[in-house]
Each structure stands twice: as C-alpha cells, then as structure tokens.
C-alpha cells in the first residue's frame with residue numbers, strides 16, 4: 001500500500017475522463033484541471049488502473065467535466081472493472097435517462113448526481129441550461145438501478161440555501177443520499193468576490209442535524225459525517241462535505257487524482273502538483289517504471305489545510 005509522508009494511505013483514484021462538460025455551472029472547478037491537449041485512451045486508463053490496483057488502490061471514481069459525454073465511457077468501465085472493488089461515477093445527470101442501464105451493464109457500481117436546486121429557473125441560472133426535467137428523470141431511473149445514489153448539492157448563499165430542507169425531503173422521496181457540499185476555493189481565492197458572495201457555512205446546520213439525528217456515522221475518508229434524519233416519516237441520510245479550513249478533512253484524504261490529459265495530481269486545490277504518467281507510458285515505460293511515477297506523486301502529497 002502507498003502511504004504518504006503524513007501517514008495517509010492512498011486507496012482511491014479519481015479519474016477525470018474529460019474536462020469538457022455539456023453544462024456550464026458558474027462555480028465549476030473542473031476538478032482543478034489545466035488546459036492540456038492530450039487525452040487518455042481506454043487502454044491507457046486500464047493500464048494505469050491495473051498498476052494502481054497492484055499498489056492497493058482499489059476504489060475508482062470517474063469524474064469530468066462530465067464523464068458520460070465520452071463516447072467510449074462503456075468501454076472504459078468494462079476495461080477497468082476487473083481491477084476495482086468500488087467503481088463509481090460523478091455526473092451532472094443529464095445523460096442518465098438514456099445511459100443508466102448501459103452503465104450498469106458495463107459494470108458501474110454507483111453514481112453521484114449533481115443537483116443544486118429543484119427550481120427550473122434557478123437550475124437554468126446556475127448551469128446555463130434548461131434541463132432540470134431531464135436530470136430528474138435520470139435521477140429516478142438511477143435510483144432504480146444503483147444503490148446508493150447520492151445527490152450532490154453545492155450550497156450557495158442567496159441562491160439555494162433556502163432549499164436545503166426541500167432537497168432533504170426530495171432525497172427521501174426518491175431513496176437517495178443527499179450530500180451537502182460547502183463551496184471550496186484555494187487560499188488565493190478566499191478574498192474573491194465569488195467566495196464572499198456565495199460561501200454558506202454548513203457548521204450551524206450540522207449542529208441542528210446533530211440534535212435531531214437518530215444516528216450519526218463518521219466515514220473514514222475525510223472523517224465526513226453522515227446524519228440519519230427523520231423527515232416526513234422516513235429516515236434520510238445526509239452527508240456533509242465541509243472542506244474549507246478543515247484540517248481533519250485533509251488529514252483523512254485518501255485520494256489521488258488523474259487528470260484527463262494523464263497527470264497524477266495530489267490535491268484538488270493545488271496547481272503545483274502534477275506528475276506526468278501518460279508521457280512516460282507513451283514513451284514505452286515498463287510497469288515498474290510507472291510504479292515509480294506513482295510513488296513520486298505520493299511523495300508530493302500533503303494536506304492542503306494544515
């Protein structure tokens with residue numbers, strides 16, 4: 001197993017399949033990617049995942065941009081399936097209505113779907129596209145096929161903070177877990193107008209959850225807390241993703257990232273941490289040499305907030 005200088009094991013790989021997206025959310029961080037031209041093929045992704053699995057990384061998350069806009073998405077899933085024990089995908093949900101069954105057949109275990117609002121006008125304002133109905137249909141289909149399905153709500157002051165309880169009820173109705181996500185920015189953006197305008201702290205809400213939850217669980221990863229809340233005669237699972245200035249979150253970060261253009265990346269919020277793995281691979285590096293590339297990336301890892 002790979003363990004970094006801070007004693008953190010690396011057990012997950014987040015693979016961005018493309019930085020392109022069919023939506024245009026105004027807060028999007030595109031997984032912190034730069035504008036590279038290269039793109040990994042399914043065979044190259046498979047080889048990287050195979051080597052990662054040898055090193056104890058058995059959980060893989062496919063992300064973007066929007067990962068399902070790649071026409072070879074099913075091939076990628078089929079190819080990496082044998083090396084992985086938890087294969088998940090984070091999507092904006094726009095394609096799920098048509099693709100969910102095929103994703104399942106290809107071997108995907110579960111999906112996380114972005115959904116910031118249930119209001120059609122607001123959805124369009126946030127994403128620039130009037131496709132809320134299409135996404136809701138996709139969510140309903142996904143909940144019939146995958147367990148669990150998580151809904152990702154980025155909470156933004158003055159935009160959707162008043163909808164949190166409606167979203168909790170909606171998650172309960174469709175049988176999904178709701179993830180409430182605090183806006184996160186790198187240090188250099190903390191004084192930005194964007195952060196000042198939209199940051200909505202989730203701590204007070206967590207205190208409310210603590211009082212009413214019938215059960216609270218803490219995940220190993222990021223030590224994120226999950227609250228089981230009694231709402232409308234159901235128990236709804238709500239997970240809180242609160243990363244800004246959260247040293248405990250970063251000390252329990254077990255992820256390595258792989259950008260769509262083939263660089264290992266150690267942290268969502270850093271820009272100085274890219275280690276090229278696709279380049280050496282295309283120049284004929286052996287598996288052993290690629291293991292060394294992984295080890296170099298792991299050496300660079302450090303908690304962002306510490």
Ligand SMILES: Nc1nc2c(ncn2[C@@H]2O[C@H](COP(=O)(O)OP(=O)(O)OP(=O)(O)O)[C@@H](O)[C@H]2O)c(=O)[nH]1
Nearest residue numbers: 063088090112150152179181184241243253255268
């Ligand atoms: N700072 C930070 N934020 C993260 C990290 N992982 C996820 N997030 C935030 O959480 C959001 C949702 O992440 P997802 O891609 O759905 O995955 P996840 O919830 O972390 O993963 P699972 O719980 O395993 O499904 C992301 O858009 C980020 O805002 C991380 O390692 N660091």
Ligand code: SF4
Nearest residue numbers: 021023025028065092
């Ligand atoms: S759906 Fe996700 S990747 Fe696409 S623009 Fe919105 S936040 Fe970014």
Ligand code: SF4
Nearest residue numbers: 250253267268303304
């Ligand atoms: S170190 Fe912290 S900010 Fe960076 S990816 Fe891990 S949890 Fe996120």
